[in-house]
Amino acid sequence: MSSNDQENQQATTSASGGSAGSAEQPYTDTSLSGTGKQARPRMTYDIAPPAPVGMVASLSSLGYSLPDAVADLIDNSVSAEARAVEIDFAWAGPESWMAITDDGCGMSREGLVTAMTVAARGPATDRSRTDLGRYGVGLKSASFSQCRLLTVSTATAGDWVTRTWDLDIVEKTGEWRLLHTPSADTSAILERVTAGRSRGTVVLWQRISGYRATSERDKKTQQQFYDEAERVRTHLGLVFARFLVGSSPLSVRVAGVTVSPWDPFVTSNPSLRRLPPEPLPLDGHTVLVEPFVLPSSQRLTPDEYDSAGGPHGWLRHQGFYVYRRDRLILAGSWLGLRGLRREERFNLARVSVDIPAEMDAEWRVDVRKATVVPPVALRRHLTRIGQMVRREAAETVRHRGQVAARQHSGPLAFPWNVRRDAGKVSCKINRRHPLVQAVLKDADLDPARVRALLRLLEETVPVLALRVLHETDTPDDPEPFGGPGPADAQAIEVARQMHKALVAQGNSAEEACALIRMTQPFDQMDGFWSAGQSVD
Template sequence: MTYELAPPAPVGMVASLSSLGYSLPDALADLVDNSVSAGARTVEIDFSWAGRESWMAIVDDGRGMSPETLVTAMTVAARGPATDRSPTDLGRYGVGLKSASFSQCRLLTVSSATNGDWVTRTWDLDVVEQTGEWRLLHTPGADTSAVLERVTAGRRRGTVVLWQRLSGYRAASEKDRRTQQQFYDEAERVRTHLGLVFARFLGGSAPLSVEVAGVAVAPWDPFVSTSPSLRRLPPETLPLDGRTVFVEPFVLPGSQRLTPEEYETAGGPHGWLRHQGFYVYRRDRLILAGSWLGLRGLRREERFNLARVAIDIPAEMDAEWRVDVRKATVVPPVALRRHLTRIGQMVRREAADTVRHRGQIAARQHSGPLAFAWNVRRTDGRISCKINRRHPLVEAVLNDAERDPAQVRALLRLLEETVPVPALRVLHETDSPDDPEPFGGPGPADDQAIEVARQMYKVLQARGNSAEEARALIRSTQPFDQLDGFWSAGSNPGQAAGNIPAFPESEATARRTT
């Protein structure tokens, strides 16, 4: 075998690593991965504005690195994807520290200690480009040393990653207030992103605490796991090449089941539409949030906003899922796509049904035919909206001898055939807070609601129901199941209902007999 050595030129390699498409939140998340892998319990991300001299630092209290380990960590791709890693190691290719940092700065310094002795190495990309060599510097400059002394004061263990000569700020003036504000606005974006990516590590009894610019990162739970109204659909374990992928679908509560603040938070930083779909986790670290993974027939639509699915993949299956360098995208294996499509279609159907009936699916399945004034069905691919002919008020009008039943039926058909679905779709987002509330929404019934309930009460008693039976039927009927009135359990019907004409029990019994 004859060959020539053809190592990549440092200048070209630096340019390639700097152009992998990292956003600032993605880059910092990659560095937090390293802190988690090092057993850190606290991570602090500092933003310091000084114009072109601005810097960012990521400081953790992990186990730190020896001089040899630090050099390995600073070497590009020193540990490839086939390297054995501990179960808590979130790494992948061995380039995250360098690629994430080079995408954001030209001067990267890492200082680490295991027992109080801090060891420091620096990549100055200007030096690399000028010399054409990978010169890993041992001694930082005076400005860098001053920052390191500040952030390591009182610490005997941990790691500091310091970014200087920040991309996009090398020509900035310290007095430029607009650019300064943009600089600190980035901190909020980072905080939000880390709260999503590391939600399983943060909050409660979780082992990790992260601060960005002095403000703690709050975890964002995409599944609203603590809500009693969350619907957990049956999870599945999918086998692949001797390992398993765990898939758990959820239908989230709609706006009627959450407070306005809870509903807004559940929508996520990018809104309900962007956050529907699959959430792919690798060792509890979120890789992809809110995507239908490009699966055929699954696309974002408002009616599926409540559909979210958690997927947990083993880190050993990175290649099968094509986890990228940034740990921000995945491609599902061909062998699993049919199963994931099936699960996606199922949770989307359940979510759409929940939205359509505003969370009343269970009530509709288990209650009598009076529960809804409308029957909404899908038959042969067509949706139909029909007025419930068995609703007591509708039935009473149809049976009224003084009215022409043909005219009433014609009116009902006209209403059914002209439901303004397109207008409703334009005016209202799916299950949004501005959806119309029957009789003003849950709580004490107003006079109009009470009058409608009185008429129902009269009709039900005329049909032979006892007073208690009539009240029970009313409170199981939408929207009276959400309103308080004379029909509510435990209320005094005489006091609450006023002068409600009622048949004596003996007359009601006689009517049932005949």
């Protein structure tokens, strides 16, 4: 064996946790020193492998949520060309477990050991067209973030091979001891989930984080455990939507319930507006950007509208959707681009962005495959496209709002008229509203004072305060008289005064009720103005 071979062998031993490579015995490498007059000084160095305890702590703290972690494992199933994935949740207090089982091609013994080795394949490794991996740590980092006992069992043709990471043993021994033989409890679970299968892969999580100090009889915690299944199901329907449809779709079941795809662009609706797509070249690759303006609420059924709003609501789901090999990386974000922020009037604006996997570094795709940062060279184009689709979306909202107001009840629909003239927004009280007219015509009141009060109210609309309150999704926005449903006493009193004013203007009692039913906010409330009821 040559001296270089001996040194390489020592380096390998040290990297796996041996004692070679200490500061007292530095290595010398002549292979990189060069020859002749330009030869560099001989390189001396130490091998400094990361300590297992510190590495485990780092991998466990990458910020995975449970849905993110499960999605990372399904990436491996897709890469293995699986057509079906089953995700089991089993409650047993501190012995609770989760298993992700697929029917993919499986792995050989050597392949399994490589898959269980941290960062065995880096970002530069050549990968197949279906491979969704990047850093070679997804299986370990996702799993370590959720459990202390990770077991993977795999088969290519009937013979199942199993390896286990027990983090308690790794931390106790300070060595990466990849265990060959699972415990009896683990073996029983593996037999259960692999029954009838001749190939595929099972990822089993035991000693799940957050549940090790619980009791099996704790019903509240048990419910929380199974509630996580619904969160996982919703997340997977978003992230893998493109894989769940098509001629040969991927089937995913979570706790026995099939995952349904969520299409953020409502592509099956004929009222969807598809704006011209733009292929953006960068470093020999192409980023495909496709803007969409979604149908307005008037063109969707209530169920369709709720579904299109997404799991987090319309405001959170506007913006760019970044895909990598058809796998969603980022959903509903304006990517931090200057001048683009979430606002209600842009809720219909969504943009699909497909990036090649070869551009992960340029887009700064993180380990969790959950965030990206657009390349500087594309930001100007993405900002331009974002501004364009936002304008179109806002125009659609404005136009549909005007049409709805005209169809609804004409000038009596709203107490306020909001317009944009010469680039400025104005908020004016509707002088044709019956209550406003009644006050202006009241002989006991000075009309000049009433008009002055109305003008003061119009000129002092608290726009800045409303804008601050409306920066985020607004489930706590004030609703007139408490919102839709049965009218309260205050709403009924206001409606009675409107009824008197309308009758005084020459309308019959029935006509007055009909006009109130078409006036905001009484069109969303139940009271005497409803059909068949009297004023009293």
